[in-house]
Amino acid sequence: MTTKRSPARERLLDAADRLFYAEGVHTVGIDRIIEEAGVAKGSLFYNFSGKDELVAAYLDGRGERRRARIERHTAGLTDPVAKLLAVFDALAEAVAESGFRGCAFANAAAEASGPDSVEAVALRRYRGWFDELVLSFATEAGYADPAGVAERVRLLYDGAVANTQLDANRGAVAVARQMAELVLTTAPRN
């Protein structure tokens, strides 16, 4: 009952995270993953019910790491406006890592088979969390229209992600942060 995890499971998740993110959930088959993980095919089906569950675990891991990263950047900050800006700092850090290819959830959902697929469900869950987080910061900051402020911040965030991914524009996050700063300092507060 210890928290010790089997190495096969971890190696599978590592390989899935790398390959699914870099090349797409649909493009990468389980044979590629078990080969990269150095694991027998049986181990995949022993640890996961199937590819779908592996995909779900991959997205869960991505979400958890994103949550942790934002947490790390907002921890210690008391000003909610600073927290909103720190979300962009967290993004800048993610973008700076090699192999950035946009939002894992958005990419996975783009190739999903339907609105009930694990990819679509994971996307909705992630977006729900993210929307709520930004809205809670905006509310905490005492803006007259917190939902409107949150919407603008989200729009800039998504724009930065898309622009980085589509145009390989490395400065997009900084620009978005700058624009967010403008929005946050000029929006009316209670």
Added chain:
Amino acid sequence: MTTKRSPARERLLDAADRLFYAEGVHTVGIDRIIEEAGVAKGSLFYNFSGKDELVAAYLDGRGERRRARIERHTAGLTDPVAKLLAVFDALAEAVAESGFRGCAFANAAAEASGPDSVEAVALRRYRGWFDELVLSFATEAGYADPAGVAERVRLLYDGAVANTQLDANRGAVAVARQMAELVLTTAPRN
């Protein structure tokens, strides 16, 4: 040598446009397309060299229609700032149509097999065109930093697309346009 097109080819393109956009290039097989088009499988391979060419033709059509839509919204306008804002009006029109599911190029590229795939090539072509268009308007408007203005407009545009798609947020385009207006009226000019 007339411009008359074979109905089979057109019906194939119609079906491909609908299905590929709604469900993804990878998810939809040629059997689905020929069935929806009411056409024999042989006709697909008679009119196209294979699925890749059909995908390329689908994306070409999307690009052409987007170009025409923006052209329609900017035609008659003389003020380049108004032209930049008209790009958002064109987007608003596209978003209002039922079944909007984000950028066809970005979605296709997300499930592409590699950087040399027809999807990735089409995306780069489209982004090149779009970047150039926005930059040319910004230059025409006489901004001190046309590239910076273009970058901000693109970021807002992409953010609006992503926000509409990911959050089913119908007001995102209007918000993005508003923010663009702010950027365009406050940015320094020569």
Added chain:
DNA sequence: CTCCTTTTAGACAGGTCTGTCTAGTGCCTC
């Protein structure tokens, strides 16, 4: 009417992909 292009229906081949199954191997614990 005749030629040539386009289209049809469907069988078929060859590939890939997920998932199952078997038989056996370490390894840890009791």
Added chain:
DNA sequence: GAGGCACTAGACAGACCTGTCTAAAAGGAG
């Protein structure tokens, strides 16, 4: 040392998917 857990290697089944092929029909143009 016995039993259960995690894992291995690989064959195999079954589904799906692209693309080919055949034999024939429709249709317009000269």
